[in-house]
Amino acid sequence: MRWFRRLPLSLVFTALALLHVAGVAALALWIAPWLAQPWMAWAIAIALDVPLLAYHVRRAFAPMNSLFRTLAGTVASYRDGDYGFSLSPIGHGELGELVGAHNRLGDTLREQRQALVQRELLLDTMVQNTPVAMLLVDPSRRVVHANLAARKLLGEGRKLEGQSFEALVARAPDALREALERGGDGMFTVGDDNDLDNSGEEIYHLARRQFRLNGRHHELVLLRVLTAELRRQEVQTWKKVIRVISHELNNSLAPIASLAHSGAELLRRGQYERLPVALTTIEERARHLEGFIRDYARFAKLPAPRRESVAWGRFVAQLRTQVEFACDDKHVLEHDFARFDAAQMEQGLLNLLKNAHESGSGPGEVRLSLRRTHDAWRIDVLDRGSGMNEAVLANALLPFYSTKRHGTGLGLALAREIAEAHGGRIALLNRESGGLCVSLVLPD
Secondary structure, eight states, X not given: OGGGGGSOHHHHHHHHHHHHHHHHHHHHHHHGGGSSSHHHHHHHHHHHHHHHHHHHHHXXXXXXXXXXXXXXXXXXXXXXXXXXOOOOOXXXXXXXXXXXXXXXXXXXXXXXXXXXXXXXXXXXXXHXXXXXXXXXXXXXXXXXXXXXXXXXXHSTTSOOTTSBHHHHHHHSXXXXXXXXXXXXXXXXXXXXXXXXXXXXXXXXXXXXXEEEETTEEEEEEEEEEOHHHHHHHHHXXXXXXXXXXXXXXXXXXXXXXXXXXXXXXXXXXXXXXXXXHHHHHHHHHHHHHHHHHHHHHHHHTOOOOOOEEEEHHHHHHHHHTTSOOXXXXXXXXXHOEEEEOHHHHHHHHHHHHHHHHTTTOOGGGOEEEEEEOSSEEEEEEEOOSOOOOHHHHHHTTSTTOXXXXXXXXXXXXXXXXXXXXXXXXXXXXXXXXSSEEEEEEEEO
């Protein structure tokens, strides 16, 4: 019956129907002369033909039933993740098309499974060999996955899967335990407090992320060693600091030494009328050097902010005694308060306002804008100077970066440090009609 599978189903049904209709008609005509009523002949013929028809249908559809059972078995195998089955082609009929489509589905599933296995293998290799310690914790606070770095850091190289996360934290160094108890992301140092040169310290960055996996809440804990990277950056920063300080010291000490020598010559020659000019220049350079060193000390020793409730009206009035600017937010000045360290914020805004005056903007075009957002205060310092190009915008907030001939590169950096110490941020953007907007956002 293999040839039967190649026939279209419509042709099979039509042939069986015609065959049995013809058989019923012939049988009814043959027995009709012996019966009183013609309908009785048709009834007897149909009754005799029904078992034969059932037998033929069952025999004819047996290969198809076998094929359908095979298809059901392969589909069940696909459901269980086994894609190694395929069926032999059986021609070009409807069944042949069904078998062909089934085989193409199996080929596609096999290819996708192989690609998925390769990606999983690649991902597992990357996760296991990354220097970042990774732990996946389930809702019952058990470790369900830990890579090699996590095993080395928290388990002395042993597997951590199945262990209690709290038990691991309890055995971890105090700094890591405190960082985890604080919650959120952060940095901490693990090492010997008696290590004077910090050679045994390790600096880590902790990141924690919550997400749903298979409908359940999980937590991903990431621990990254930053010691080498931070020490490289520290060395580069110190080199830059030394270059800047050396440059400023030379710019001030060289003229002072030269003018002191000139003053001595003037005294020796008795030319006293030129001495005041030399002494005034020496004083200016000495004061510049004093201010430069004071700014560096202030930036390096910025304490944690002491927040207090500050009335905007009183705060802005105090700023106006030191620098000129416009502020038209009358309602804010008369009624609103904010919480911040008044001394630090005054220093940061003074730097921004002085920069605005030095940008080439007219005195009346420097403006301070205060605006309340959903959960923060936005403070904008606006000018109509020349603005900044893309390169300067990208580097202006970095310490020691300055485009001014005698700039220290600490004004904007100090303002950024103050904003971030308050949990806020600072941004620079050019204004459409010219000038710069320095936007400082403070959480309320």
